[in-house]
Amino acid sequence: MKLGLLRDKCRKKPMEGVKVNLARTTRRFSAHTIDEYEYIELPRSFEMNAGCARVSAQHTKFPEGFIFGVATAAHQIEGAWNVSGKGENVWDRFTHTQPEMVADLTNGDVAVDSYNRYLEDVEALEYLGVDFYRLSLSWARILPNGRIDEINPDGLRYYHALLDALAEKNIKPLVTLFHWDLPQKLQDLGGWANPELVDYFYDYSDLCFREFGDKIKSWITFNEPYEICEDAYGDILKAPGLNSHGVGNYLCSNTLLKAHAEAYHLYDQIYRPKQGGNIMISINSIWYEPSDPNNEEQVTLAETANQFKFGWFAHPIFTEEGGYPAQMVENVARQSEMEGLARSRLQQFNDYWIQRIKGTSDYLGINHYTTFLVTGPGVDPTAKSPSWLKDIGAVTTMEVGGDSASTWLRVYPSGFANLLRWCKRNYNDPIIFITENGFSDRGTLEDYGRISYYNDYLSEILNVIYNDDVNVIGYTAWTLMDNFEWRAGFSERFGFYYVNITDPNLPRTPKLSVEYFKQLIANRELPQDDRFKEPSLKAREDLHVDFDRVLNELSKPNARELARLGNHACPLRTLKFRSVNFGPFSLPLPQDASIRFNLGPGSQLQILSVTFERLRGAIFRSAATYLPLFKHIRQ
Ligand code: BGC
Numbered sequence: 001m002k003l004g005l006l007r008d009k010c011r012k013k014p015m016e017g018v019k020v021n022l023a024r025t026t027r028r029f030s031a032h033t034i035d036e037y038e039y040i041e042l043p044r045s046f047e048m049n050a051g052c053a054r055v056s057a058q059h060t061k062f063p064e065g066f067i068f069g070v071a072t073a074a075h076q077i078e079g080a081w082n083v084s085g086k087g088e089n090v091w092d093r094f095t096h097t098q099p100e101m102v103a104d105l106t107n108g109d110v111a112v113d114s115y116n117r118y119l120e121d122v123e124a125l126e127y128l129g130v131d132f133y134r135l136s137l138s139w140a141r142i143l144p145n146g147r148i149d150e151i152n153p154d155g156l157r158y159y160h161a162l163l164d165a166l167a168e169k170n171i172k173p174l175v176t177l178f179h180w181d182l183p184q185k186l187q188d189l190g191g192w193a194n195p196e197l198v199d200y201f202y203d204y205s206d207l208c209f210r211e212f213g214d215k216i217k218s219w220i221t222f223n224e225p226y227e228i229c230e231d232a233y234g235d236i237l238k239a240p241g242l243n244s245h246g247v248g249n250y251l252c253s254n255t256l257l258k259a260h261a262e263a264y265h266l267y268d269q270i271y272r273p274k275q276g277g278n279i280m281i282s283i284n285s286i287w288y289e290p291s292d293p294n295n296e297e298q299v300t301l302a303e304t305a306n307q308f309k310f311g312w313f314a315h316p317i318f319t320e321e322g323g324y325p326a327q328m329v330e331n332v333a334r335q336s337e338m339e340g341l342a343r344s345r346l347q348q349f350n351d352y353w354i355q356r357i358k359g360t361s362d363y364l365g366i367n368h369y370t371t372f373l374v375t376g377p378g379v380d381p382t383a384k385s386p387s388w389l390k391d392i393g394a395v396t397t398m399e400v401g402g403d404s405a406s407t408w409l410r411v412y413p414s415g416f417a418n419l420l421r422w423c424k425r426n427y428n429d430p431i432i433f434i435t436e437n438g439f440s441d442r443g444t445l446e447d448y449g450r451i452s453y454y455n456d457y458l459s460e461i462l463n464v465i466y467n468d469d470v471n472v473i474g475y476t477a478w479t480l481m482d483n484f485e486w487r488a489g490f491s492e493r494f495g496f497y498y499v500n501i502t503d504p505n506l507p508r509t510p511k512l513s514v515e516y517f518k519q520l521i522a523n524r525e526l527p528q529d530d531r532f533k534e535p536s537l538k539a540r541e542d543l544h545v546d547f548d549r550v551l552n553e554l555s556k557p558n559a560r561e562l563a564r565l566g567n568h569a570c571p572l573r574t575l576k577f578r579s580v581n582f583g584p585f586s587l588p589l590p591q592d593a594s595i596r597f598n599l600g601p602g603s604q605l606q607i608l609s610v611t612f613e614r615l616r617g618a619i620f621r622s623a624a625t626y627l628p629l630f631k632h633i634r635q
Contacts, residue, residue, distance in 0.1 A: 059462035071134035073179035076483040080115035084154035087144025094239030106489035136179035146183030148203040192252040201259040217277035224284040246386030264360035282365035282435040287419040301394040318427035322358035367436035371415025405440040413456040438478030448534035
């Protein structure tokens with residue numbers, strides 16, 4: 001069955017006259033009906049089976065020249081933590097001295113042993129057919145104590161060997177200089193809170209450009225400065241976990257942005273003329289949206305939150321004005337004053353540094369995974385005092401979108417499109433390179449959740465490219481294979497390849513998403529094959545949902561609830577249904593039943609669970625699992 005419906009809100013096109021095929025009926029939506037469903041935003045055609053509807057993409061083909069790759073990071077895959085002259089880094093120290101900080105007590109000592117198995121990994125990359133491979137260099141493998149005065153020849157040898165293996169397969173390297181693994185010796189000096197790190201990073205970058213610049217034409221200075229400064233200096237979420245909230249995080253950003261700028265200028269002036277490559281920074285986003293888009297206060301607060309999260313590092317580099325976002329500087333100053341401090345915890349850069357940092361990235365590198373909602377003004381219940389989170393002055397929630405294996409990762413594809421459009425507006429239409437995007441599960445080989453995530457997020461990228469002229473030129477999936485997922489250890493799996501870490505050979509087994517991504521790259525088009533759809537979403541002759549009925553029921557709750565549904569595109573909501581008909585079963589639901597579902601564009605209309613008061617706590621997660629229950633009830 002196919003349903004094509006309603007309005008494309010992004011393009012403000014009416015949905016009038018769109019054809020809707022239900023199982024046995026075909027119905028045309030009139031303008032009148034459209035008004036009725038004004039807030040139910042299901043802009044594309046989708047298939048509906050057994051309680052689930054899956055949006056099929058509006059655009060499927062990628063523009064000419066668009067490139068695809070996958071990413072990894074040294075500490076998450078290499079292992080060999082103390083061999084051949086490698087120095088200790090902050091993650092080695094953190095996991096060795098506080099092993100309980102990692103969910104499953106694993107660490108990066110062996111990780112997935114890519115130091116020894118890199119040729120196997122290059123074969124996997126070749127199989128996928130990627131245009132490029134994003135990897136990171138381990139600073140402590142190259143410079144064991146972080147300083148240029150001692151270079152580890154084996155570190156250089158290892159990366160040369162890896163780069164040569166990639167070149168042989170015609171896979172371009174995209175290389176990150178710093179992906180969170182600071183040499184411990186530099187941490188002992190204060191790490192990124194110490195302004196001297198600008199010079200240490202300069203020396204390290206200089207060596208890398210000189211040594212590898214003939215083989216590497218695309219560089220990333222820092223991966224996710226927010227996570228480095230906030231999670232590792234302002235909190236305990238990442239190593240070294242200083243927990244200097246509201247202070248260390250801002251000292252870190254001062255140093256990091258200067259270090260980034262100096263490395264950029266070095267490359268730009270000395271190496272680019274000879275080597276002809278490009279260099280950027282990768283900024284992570286949690287995109288914030290107002291919980292109620294009609295609530296002005298929430299809209300303003302969501303904007304503040306985005307300036308605090310993304311703007312913290314993007315504003316100094318990508319705006320005309322430069323420097324930290326004014327709103328951020330103002331908020332921290334106000335909070336600091338209230339705390340009785342003599343000076344603000346966040347100082348704006350002086351003119352020299354504002355100019356020096358501005359414009360120092362060839363592309364806007366974006367890592368994106370998820371969206372959170374802003375529910376109102378105040379102090380987030382999880383905020384420490386003082387802290388970056390408290391400085392925002394908004395209460396946030398993760399109650400949005402679908403699940404993954406990571407609590408922080410909510411599946412909400414339209415948030416990605418909103419972020420990309422926001423970047424276009426705020427940063428003068430930059431060239432955007434997606435440097436990470438991906439989904440976690442617990443490690444299944446039939447990883448339909450991952451495929452659906454990629455499909456829906458990529459579909460949003462296509463939407464903004466074609467509908468909004470957002471200039472996105474490349475996409476990097478996180479990640480090649482399951483790896484040491486920082487404090488989650490191996491309990492959360494993001495890989496295309498499954499790695500069995502209980503087997504000493506650490507075999508890499510392709511998941512279904514390998515085939516999906518391979519086909520995507522080969523055809524430069526979102527695969528539409530049935531084999532990539534979760535079985536419960538595949539066409540089933542014997543079952544169907546009476547979607548008319550569902551829509552009717554949806555139109556009954558109060559308008560406010562509908563407005564929230566529509567504008568949030570893909571929220572998780574629980575609504576009470578009096579009945580839902582499942583084709584042959586056509587069952588009235590008992591009074592006490594409620595249905596939880598995903599609704600919205602870029603994702604799925606999917607009934608996630610049916611809950612009965614009488615069976616409180618019994619949640620049935622998929623169509624496949626709740627259908628038998630219906631039978632049971634009928635009896
Ligand atoms: C990081 C990766 C990490 C991934 C999933 C990104 O923030 O760059 O290192 O594994 O998210 O958590």
